[in-house]
Amino acid sequence: MRKLKATATLGTILLILLTLPNGRALAQNKPQSPAQTANAPFELKDGDRVVFLGNSLFENDFQYGYLELALTTRFPDRFVTFRNLGWTGDNVFGDARSTFTNPPTAYEHLMNQLTQAKPTLVFLGYGGVEAQEGEAGLPRFKEGLTKLLDKIDQLGAQTILLSPIPVVAFDSSQNVTQRNAMLERYAAEIAKTAAERGKRFIDLYKPIQELSRKAPILENGVHLNETGYYHLATILEKGLGLAPSGQTVTINVGKNGAEAAAPVRVLDAGKENSTVKFTMDESYLPLPLPEQDPETGTVVSDGRTLKITGLKKGFYTLTADNDEVVTASAKQWAEGVPIRQGASYTQAEQLRQMILKKNELFYFQYRPLNQTYILGFRSYEQGRHVKGLEEQNILIKWLESQIALTRQPQSKVYSLTLLK
Structure with missing residues (x-):
């Protein structure tokens, strides 16, 4: 799970408001159509909104920003925005999101958060948590994955499905082999679903497994560390058919x-x-x-x-x-x-720091620490702070405008x- 930091103050928001430039960064992003087929060349278009939706595979990248940075730099002439909706422990039914109120249900929270993000492209990273249910859990996983894909299609967005990643043992535990076998089984089911629906699928399991044998890219045997996310970004680029970044x-x-x-x-x-x-x-x-x-x-x-x-x-x-x-x-x-x-590396690091700050602001906006009192069933006590959360959009859009200015070599x- 990502480490939390204090977010921006209202005074900072007002300061940025006074210096906020007019123009493109304030424009609404509109979905692109028609949807890409699985074999079409990958590209991001001007105005695209990319959403990372899944479990800790995406949430933990809040600390590093490699996935967003890789896609941002690959299309420096396009104004593309990103939202990370990763949630540690989550599954295709959004069960991990039921932390502060019911109703709405956890699944309704998942649907609302996805809808409010207004995606044109969704990277979907599930299966790692569901694989713990074993073979018996596959039918329910397939059902939830299908419903989630239906929802994304209804929003007019494209979907790219990712496999779960393997786990690595630091001891002599016999459960790791069985766990990885089931992760591969769920990865195969995701690949099958992608093929049935004409969606692009990227296998992360085998490349990460191979890299983990050469270098320590996982911490606690389960989650990627900084080096792991660096490699994950390059795996993602390769899976999308982008030319190798090295030359x-x-x-x-x-x-x-x-x-x-x-x-x-x-x-x-x-x-x-x-x-x-x-x-x-x-x-x-x-x-x-x-x-x-x-x-x-x-x-x-x-x-x-x-x-x-x-x-x-x-x-x-x-x-x-x-x-x-x-x-x-x-x-x-x-x-x-x-x-x-x-x-070039100095500029890229500056760009990454802007991405990290923007993502931190968004993180505290869509899942504030005291969300039960602001958004949940006790919102009658502190619901007035919803307006303050909405004002975070000013900072987020300003940072996106700065990212747009910095991404060009x-x-x-x-x-x-x-x-x-």
Whole structure:
């Protein structure tokens, strides 16, 4: 379950209200139609509203923001907004949402929250909790999943179904094998339902299982950690058919200067080719790398590599707009050097922090800590605070406008210089 922080004060809301820019960020998002088929190329359109609906698989990403960041950066020219409706312990009937009032029922809460989010695309992540019911629970799960898909269709939104992820044992427990077998069984049922209804399905189970054997991407054996969500974002990109985010760009240095193919454009090759200046048109920002675990030494490479051949012996420093990025030998540059920091990563991290703040505000808006007294059966006591929750939309929309301004890659001048 995500860690809670204090939300914004009314004074902060009023301050932002005074500086809120007019324009697109205040526009209503309208559903897009017709719905995509399972095999159609994936893309997000201007005005789309993406909703993550499911259990802790989505709720825990409130702490990291990788899923939203990956989709935001992939379509930097589209104004797309996101709402995370993940709820730890939830199932297709919304049972975990029955924490503060009945009636409305938990299922009615689920339906209301989904409807109010006004989705055009829903990523659906259920099955992990239901799998605990075993084979006997499959018919009821299928029934609930079908009803939920019917509702999403009625809202005019597309659906992408995700499988549950495996669990990992930290001890000699014999239940893990059985648990994973049942998770695979439910994943197969989700895949079957997706095929029957012409929906896109993305298998998370096998990729996460394979990665968990190589690196500690799960905490407590059940929930993804920061590195896990980084990988989940890349798995999601692959499952959507998006081109790999990693790329290798090559610059060849010769007697007559330096040459490179798009997206690199050489500006200048200095005396004796000891300095090479170039620009690189980046289609989208990279994913910021997760913090490394000092105990396990886990290293993540996002695949962005710069290869420069023909350099004379020595060590060369790469800078971006005069800020140092990395230093390596001529041999290493010829083999290819991973670029894991620099201005693009700084910008991407700034974007992620905006996403995290926006999601935090939304979290406390749609499920406030004292919801029984504000939204529930005791709302006659503090129901007046509903207006304050609605005013959070001002901050949320303002942050979305800032996200829109920050998601575009910025042109930079790179310089590779021989150290003397």
